Amino acid sequence: MSDAPRTSVPHLTITQDNEFWFTAAREGRLAIQRCSSCETLRHPPAPACPSCRSFEWDSVDSTRRCTLHSWTVIHHPKDDAFDYPLAVGLVDLEEGTRLVADISGVDHDDLRIGLELEVGFSEHAHGEVLPQLRPRSGGAA
Numbered sequence: 275m276s277d278a279p280r281t282s283v284p285h286l287t288i289t290q291d292n293e294f295w296f297t298a299a300r301e302g303r304l305a306i307q308r309c310s311s312c313e314t315l316r317h318p319p320a321p322a323c324p325s326c327r328s329f330e331w332d333s334v335d336s337t338r339r340c341t342l343h344s345w346t347v348i349h350h351p352k353d354d355a356f357d358y359p360l361a362v363g364l365v366d367l368e369e370g371t372r373l374v375a376d377i378s379g380v381d382h383d384d385l386r387i388g389l390e391l392e393v394g395f396s397e398h399a400h401g402e403v404l405p406q407l408r409p410r411s412g413g414a415a
């Protein structure tokens with residue numbers, strides 16, 4: 275609060291439940307929390323399994339392959355931390371969980387439900403590393 279921020283994006287709130295996820299992102303891995311009792315995957319990270327209420331968990335690394343489930347293109351309000359218009363997508367990961375992130379490298383007119391994307395990572399406000407949705411590598415450029 276002492277320095278004058280050019281962005282109103284809040285700093286991440288790191289807890290003992292989500293720290294593994296942000297650490298993995300810094301390493302270029304997309305982690306998904308997995309219940310140790312019933313193996314149900316869940317995201318966002320939470321203390322207990324929504325299926326069996328177990329507090330025991332580990333995590334698996336996603337293939338980062340996903341398909342677009344829904345999206346929006348934001349024009350206002352503008353924040354210095356982003357370029358506008360800003361496309362933000364909700365994707366279905368191959369593993370079955372969902373993720374929200376901004377979309378880069380896709381013409382907004384080409385966005386459609388079921389579009390194959392992959393999760394990459396980029397540095398956001400405050401130097402934080404977060405997922406970013408991109409065209410799948412290995413496919414047509």
Ligand SMILES: [Zn+2]
Nearest residue numbers: 309312323326
């Ligand atoms: Zn469970």
